[in-house]
Amino acid sequence: MAVLAVMCVGMFLVLLDVTVVNVALPSIASGLGADPAATQWIVDAYAVAIAGLLLAGGTIGDRIGHRRVVLAGLGIFGAASAACGLAAGPGTLIAARAAQGVGAALLLPGSLAVITDAFPDRAARTRALGIWAGVSSLALPAGPLLGGFLVASGGWRLVFLVNVPVVLAALVAVPRLVTAGCGRPDREGDAPGTVLAAAGLAAAVFTVIDAGEHGFRAVTVVGLLVAAGCVAGFVVRERRASAPMLPLDLLRRPAFVGPNVAAGAMNLVLNGMLFVTTLFLQGVQHRGPVAAGVALLPMFLPLAFLAPLAGRLTARFGPRPPLLGGALVAALGAAGFALFEPDSGYLALLPAFLGIGIGAGLFTAPVVAAAMAAVPERSGLASGINNTARQTGTALGIAVFGAVAGGTAAPNAFVRGVHVLAGAGAAVWLGVALLVAWSVGRSSPTWPRSG
Structure with missing residues (x-):
């Protein structure tokens, strides 16, 4: 122990x-x-x-x-x-x-x-x-x-x-x-694939952040070209590598691609919203760090408390029902950010926090399980790719959501940006629901059944 x-x-x-x-x-x-x-x-x-x-x-x-x-x-x-x-x-x-x-x-x-x-x-x-x-x-x-x-x-x-x-x-x-x-x-490792993947992601994040701060300028275009070049180089490398970091044959399996894209989208919205919400609570509403930390708990406590329930639901019914339910609840939560105003009381903020938190809590365990079940013969690789997809979503979410919201020096403009992100976040979650409905089966013989 x-x-x-x-x-x-x-x-x-x-x-x-x-x-x-x-x-x-x-x-x-x-x-x-x-x-x-x-x-x-x-x-x-x-x-x-x-x-x-x-x-x-x-x-x-x-x-x-x-x-x-x-x-x-x-x-x-x-x-x-x-x-x-x-x-x-x-x-x-x-x-x-x-x-x-x-x-x-x-x-x-x-x-x-x-x-x-x-x-x-x-x-x-x-x-x-x-x-x-x-x-x-x-x-x-x-x-x-x-x-x-x-x-x-x-x-x-x-x-x-x-x-x-x-x-x-x-x-x-x-x-x-x-x-x-x-x-x-x-x-065998895949050092060239690793370098290309990391450089491509860093270039993509740089492009988004720089465009949000300065608009499209020469260095922004360079970042975009570097990102595109790294993606193209990564695909070529993975086709030729004897031990590829991402075997491209997996991308022909909707049951594997769908859950991984969904996992990345979940982290994109969840961590993007966390980033701008933290700035909203402290930079716009001028709450202290402790008060802001306490206020954010409803976004994350459901992840801990609902994970066992989501696991049991997945074991009994397969991953599709909890995934669809979680995506729809999270979409409602994301839409709730459209109600945020500089002088909003906490009770006005709470439904959005709870919706995002409960939706992600229902979603996290079954989306990992669905990705693993799609490639049972390569569970270690499947787990690593799923975690990578989620971390990639986090990196891009912070870049995109931060670029749209901007800084809190202009509070009203920042809140207008949050309202735009509310609609975008809800749309992403609805898209995830459609993706799940298409790629994840109603049931699977790999799922253990309980009475």
């Missing part, structure tokens, strides 16, 4: 840093003089690095052993967290956040592999993975709340520095608790 506890701590920190920074953004922007574009990159640098390197992290672990990768991930994540906390300017902080993402991309698959190896008994492994998933689901709602308290008590730097002692303790514990294991040096 000690191994499980240490791996859960590492995973908790990685997922916590997806959301914990959001409530600190106004303080960071004020303290470092960050403009809206830099503020977006402070969040997005982390997501881009994870999305671009996640599959490579799993492959590296297979090659050299997962304990080594976990230790490397912890070391990089801890050092980068210290660099974030000591950053003297926006550029330094963005670079350190990207380094945090590199560490996270090693930790995410590495911790899961270590747990799998540590519990060879099937029943014990299932219980361990259930605990791991439960702890992971608590990280997202804990982020805004913990971030608010840390900013209020010690300033925004504490949001990052609090990771350091935890990581140091984990670095001491892992060599003592986790067996070294044997790597598979013969396992």
Whole structure:
């Protein structure tokens, strides 16, 4: 159990840093003089690095052993967290956040592999993975709340520095608790595919953020061309690679493509809305960081509490019903953001928060399960691609939603942007519902049935 506890701590920190920074953004922007574009990159640098390197992290672990990768991930994540906390300017902080993402991309698959190896008994492994998933689901709602308290008590730097002692303790514990294991040096990687994917995503995010801040200028067009070139190069590479990062034959399976696109769209709207809502609560309504963190809980608590229910519904009825129900509820929640005004009371905001949270809570577990069930013979790869799709959605969502909303220096214009995003978010969720209805079967023989 000690191994499980240490791996859960590492995973908790990685997922916590997806959301914990959001409530600190106004303080960071004020303290470092960050403009809206830099503020977006402070969040997005982390997501881009994870999305671009996640599959490579799993492959590296297979090659050299997962304990080594976990230790490397912890070391990089801890050092980068210290660099974030000591950053003297926006550029330094963005670079350190990207380094945090590199560490996270090693930790995410590495911790899961270590747990799998540590519990060879099937029943014990299932219980361990259930605990791991439960702890992971608590990280997202804990982020805004913990971030608010840390900013209020010690300033925004504490949001990052609090990771350091935890990581140091984990670095001491892992060599003592986790067996070294044997790597598979013969396992091929796909370094060119990884570079092209990461560069393409970074270029796409840059293009969106720069266009939102400055309009289409020469450097924006260059970013767009680089993104398109990387995508084309990635496709060519994956067709020729002996061990492709993304086997293109999977893209001919609607039952696999649909859930992964849906998972990316879910994170795009959820984390895009989180980004602009945090700015709305603090920059427009002038709530403190703790009050903003508490206000955001209805967006994330349902993710933790509804996951078991969604899993049971999926086991009984297949993934399609909870996916459709979750998408429709989330669409209503997204539409509710159209009612936001600068002087709106919390009761006017709550339906939108709850709708988004409940919809995502019903959606998350079955969308992962649907993607896995579509490729039962390659479950590890399927899981990695699904996580990559979700992190890609997060990176693009923050870029797009931040570009549309703009900065809070002009509150009325910002709120008008939120109203546009409400319609766009609802439309995305309705599109997801149609995608699910087309790609996910009513039932599947791979799903266990209960009475």
